Amino acid sequence: MANAASLSQTAAPVIDARGVNLVFETADGPVQALKDVSLSVTKGEFVSFIGPSGCGKTTFLRCVAALETPTSGALTVNGMIPDQARRARAYGYVFQAAGLYPWRTIAGNIRLPLEIMGFPRAEQDARVDRVLKLVDLAGFGRKYPWQLSGGMQQRASIARALAFDADILLMDEPFGALDEIVRDRLNEELLSLWARTQKTTLFVTHSIPEAVYLSTKIVVMSPRPGRITDIIDSPLPRERPLDIRESPEFLAVAHRVREGLRAGHVEV
């Protein structure tokens, strides 16, 4: 039952970035990967980051995951500093390459983080079965990665990220290497998965239609230095058949994203 304390928790941002800067010191001099990035993400949002190569999309996700540390500014994840959130297993991470171990079955790959975290075997099995069903791969647990298509492998890697039931899903161009037809299907499936699981999702993409189709919020970024040029709260309903991409509302958001990218004076 919701009480005042849990309601106030629900309203608190899951990700809160205020004036985040990150400068990499390189042999060629300093590279400002993030400049004055401020962003607030609430529970259950689907946020896409779009922008050309080098604008800091991956770096921002890596800061959330405590794999990089901002040079200055404040960043919290579930109200904690990112390193605490990482230790509290706040997020699952999905990369562009599925990154499945070829010598392990699909179930074995999904089980790996659960083994490392020390879940009892029966609990591991139950969780593996549950997430295989969630990504529509029930019955494929005993296959090896090379026996599955690229799209199915990527679904398996999403299942692995969901297996320990973190509240946040970080996805770095998960469908970038797939052809457009497979990508369309996975976009639809991801939206339905998101609706069922209510995970707060941060999603990096180079594709305007993908960003607009999936997101409740679109963050447009620009490089040198990496910064946010626009944050768009999508007016589209959460229920989105694929043909919504031809609606005037969709095209209007896509137009605004394109304008935001142009404002950064660069092409994706």
Ligand SMILES: Nc1ncnc2c1ncn2[C@@H]1O[C@H](COP(=O)(O)OP(=O)(O)OP(=O)(O)O)[C@@H](O)[C@H]1O
């Ligand atoms: N470990 C690092 N050391 C030095 N420079 C880095 C490091 N990681 C990233 N950079 C630089 O920081 C900038 C932002 O990189 P980042 O990978 O976040 O961009 P991106 O928007 O994700 O690009 P892409 O779309 O190509 O993945 C780039 O100029 C990159 O070269």
